[in-house]
Amino acid sequence: xxxxxxFDKDGVKKxxxxxxxxxxxxxxIKEHGHGNWRNLPKEAGLLRCGKSCRLRWIxxxxxxxxxxxxxxxxxxxxIQLHGLLGNKWAVIASHVTGRTDNEIKNFWNTHxxxxxxxxxxxxxSHQSPSCSGTxxxxxxxxxxxTSHMVQWESIRVExxxxxxxxxxxxxxxxxxKTDSDIFLRLWNSRVGKSFCSSTAREGxxxxxxxxxxxPTELESxxxxxxxxxPTGTSTSTDTTTQEQDDCYRPNVDMVPPSDTNSSxxxxxxxxxxxxxxxxxxxxx
DNA sequence: AATCTGACCAACCGCGTGCAT
DNA sequence: TATGCACGCGGTTGGTCAGAT
Numbered sequence: 001x002x003x004x005x006x007f008d009k010d011g012v013k014k015x016x017x018x019x020x021x022x023x024x025x026x027x028x029i030k031e032h033g034h035g036n037w038r039n040l041p042k043e044a045g046l047l048r049c050g051k052s053c054r055l056r057w058i059x060x061x062x063x064x065x066x067x068x069x070x071x072x073x074x075x076x077x078x079i080q081l082h083g084l085l086g087n088k089w090a091v092i093a094s095h096v097t098g099r100t101d102n103e104i105k106n107f108w109n110t111h112x113x114x115x116x117x118x119x120x121x122x123x124x125s126h127q128s129p130s131c132s133g134t135x136x137x138x139x140x141x142x143x144x145x146t147s148h149m150v151q152w153e154s155i156r157v158e159x160x161x162x163x164x165x166x167x168x169x170x171x172x173x174x175x176x177k178t179d180s181d182i183f184l185r186l187w188n189s190r191v192g193k194s195f196c197s198s199t200a201r202e203g204x205x206x207x208x209x210x211x212x213x214x215p216t217e218l219e220s221x222x223x224x225x226x227x228x229x230p231t232g233t234s235t236s237t238d239t240t241t242q243e244q245d246d247c248y249r250p251n252v253d254m255v256p257p258s259d260t261n262s263s264x265x266x267x268x269x270x271x272x273x274x275x276x277x278x279x280x281x282x283x284x
Numbered sequence: 285a286a287t288c289t290g291a292c293c294a295a296c297c298g299c300g301t302g303c304a305t
Numbered sequence: 306t307a308t309g310c311a312c313g314c315g316g317t318t319g320g321t322c323a324g325a326t
Binding site: 015016036037038050051054058087088089090101102105109 | 310311314
Binding site: 014015016017051052055056059060102103106107109110111114 | 291292293294295296297
């Protein structure tokens, strides 16, 4: 698959990579590291531009790349993070072990986005969505889901604005955090509060939406991690220091999702909001 | 069997950012 | 401060494949 090989006017090869080229690149990086990408093709004996080499390595040849279909946990993580971060594929990829930004972007565009859209249109035509074997996403009424999408987008924009305004204040305390963690912190702080309060002002859209749209039964352990815990009435034994906000104050340290379920340990408000957008059933 | 069509995904392109000079 | 370079990111393209007609 991929594009057929061709050469541009500078004699730089373009298009699909051959196994021989892959082997050369891997061998060179194993021995010397990638160093300067621009110089690498010459040093490795490749008729490629450095950019192409870098992309090939990052998206395909890197030894820690995980191939194969996305797991439901990975899907859930991507949906969650995309809802929070938007098209920040690199940041999302950093929380999905072994997946590249390109792969996640493709997966989103070809699978998840379409699934979301089709799920919405299914609802619009009053078809009862069925979960016959494959993972599907149900939304509440299109108008409600659209409303939530707008809310999500506005919150994300707000987060970005606040980030720029507050970055100097946060720098000292967040020096060791990644960009995505900063987003999460913002989300979990004023932005989260703002979101919660705004939804409360609007008549508890989220809470109502969740109560109206939550499945009547949990379909798996995985989805249980996505389900909204009772907002403000958490009986969880591991969240003993919840602040007295409407919004849950979580452990903000995100960890890669591969080994544990903690990737789904988003704040209650986040889970609640997410579940207002998505009922994300995971196949048993 | 031939053709059409849509899905998939590797790869390319353009732009923004950070850093060195 | 201004400039150029290298890199990374996100959007887009286009080749291949599989299913439908």
